[in-house]
Amino acid sequence: MEPTAEVDLRERPSGEHRARLFEVLAAADAGDEVAVVAERDVDPHLVRYVIERGRALDWTYADPDAEPRELRVTVGDPLDDARGTVDVRDLKPRRRHRVLLETFDELGAGEGFVLVNDHDPKPLYHELESMHGDVVEWEYASRGGGEWRVEVVKTEASDADDEGVVTRYDVREIPKAERHPTIHHRYGMIPAGGTMELVASHEPRPLRREFRQQYGDSFTWEVVESEPGRCRVRITKDASVDASSTADESADADGVSAAPADDESIDVIEELDVRDLPPAQRHERIFDAYDALDPGTGVVVVNDHDPKPLYHQFDAEAGPAFRWEYRARDPGEFRVLIGRAETAADGATDEGPSTPF
Template sequence: MTTEIDVRDWPESERRERLFDLLAGAEAGDEFEIVSDRDLDPQLVRYQIERDHALEWEHEDPDAEPRELRLTVGDALDGSLGSIDVRDLKPQRRHEALLGIFDELESAEGFVLVNDHDPKPLYHELRSMHGDVVDWAYASEGGGEWRVEIRKTGDTEATEKDVVTRYDVRDIPKQERHPTIHHRYGMIPQGGTMELIAPHEPKPLQREFHGRYGDAFDWNVVESEPGRCRVRITKQGDTGDESSSDGDPESSAGGDGLAVTEELDVRDLPPAQRHEKIFAAYDELTGGHGFVLVNDHDPKPLYHQFEAEAGPEFHWEYRAKDPGEFRVLIGKTETSTDGSTADSSAADTSTAGGTEPPF
């Protein structure tokens, strides 16, 4: 049995309880087609925690407005963790949903995150924002399906509302710091602020930001003392990196003259294997080269994942949009393939009195 629900006309104060009551009256295997004007993922995870009953859902189109999803009621959880599969959400919505879910957890509550790649940047983000109350355990890894059990082991203070995200980079391995920061910065909205806590002012990172985003950000040191520097970075206007645009990904900048190395047709692959295959092909590219992806539908969610995780060398260009056959040129321009400026890992010598430790 499939039941259609449109929650847009429900009073805001009643939505959660009305939805929970409808789901509680359903039997295992019952399906719902739900239309909403906002993400319901946090509420659906909350339902599994409070009602101890499994739910599975997928979005008809992850970028559609309003939200449309198909939900199936599962069996009783009997004390095991409920889950959320974020593989069909674009990266910005993934982090927004998951941060909101963790904020609402009570001590000893948790959920299972299902993702198409290692969500380690989220681990660093949660630890930076909530401290050592984040329990993170991998249940499975690789194969396009990473499952992580995430629990809150204690109470935490409320997150500051004027900060979208925070990273204490002192707890992040040095080789992961810059990729983690750029990965998340690409997702925050215009006007949003990222806070970094570092052992000193990260001037090499500041130069890297100027090289990648131009002057489209504000850099404000709000605290500086030996061993601790707190910097707030606010995204202002166009970042200067077209691959970070929230608009339609018709073409990213700078891809003229790419040499096509292969045609990658993923239409016969199971969905869970497609992204892994595509990212493996991208990782093997060198600057100035690309491949043509052939897919049976518009791979726009893949574009959003690339724009969040790849550097400024990333190029995306539609070649064909036909029923059952979408062709996209994906490549790397001649920009440095690690996404950094030449001196991004060098020590900063701009201050008087010698060399400052590299960030």
């Protein structure tokens, strides 16, 4: 079937892509098919069109992994509830989260989309909650059978929308003994130049001293709000920090070091290479391996992309004994030590019952 219209975005500035797509789609009738060629993913633009124009769209890629992107967009009828559907089952894992995070970032308060995936996308929920706070409404419409459908709604605007904060953490709700290791884990996950925001009952000066001892001058510390019972602190990692090279310096020739960053002894009992597994089976296999670990042991997971979304799920569910350390970050080969510590690190400086750190 020949498309009704064609739009090639490769020669246009990226800032014009959305307007051009909207123009072509608005001129199409229900049932028309529009051929789109672009250098990058246009899924967030299409979801935005559904939300703003209240009209159904369905799109498929000729080859989900090919560059440039070539897809066919079929225009549907007006919708009663403007929820665009984002089916990421044909996309490689590394593209799935990028598309979905960008789509969520652009949502306004009360807006949402329907996510379709071939396995439980729960790690995305934890990642969104980490970045945006308690503004993520997540409701399963169907589970299993290779088709998981979730309605994702941003209940209200998040502070992360326009302030460049990568992750936000209210530490007042974390047991005192778990705060320091949890915060260091989160800080280790943000990219160079990224900002982590903490919310505490007052400024956590003991943590600041600990950061200075461990990270030197490679971060900035800014108190952006201070009032009785609430203090917001932004910690920004210096843009020149190279987390992968830092990890490599502590690794041996095989990319596996003898101990994780917090100097605990974790015995590596297995290397688990999940690159040949279908995406729908990878997380389950890794969680099974973690569940089988004895205290003080770990497994090195090898993946073809950064498994950062998995970190957010472990961080939310596995408890303070969970350990995570990158051993290598190379194109097509990411190696991460996932371990279970002997005991939960206390990590806290006791300065009285009212001190949050």
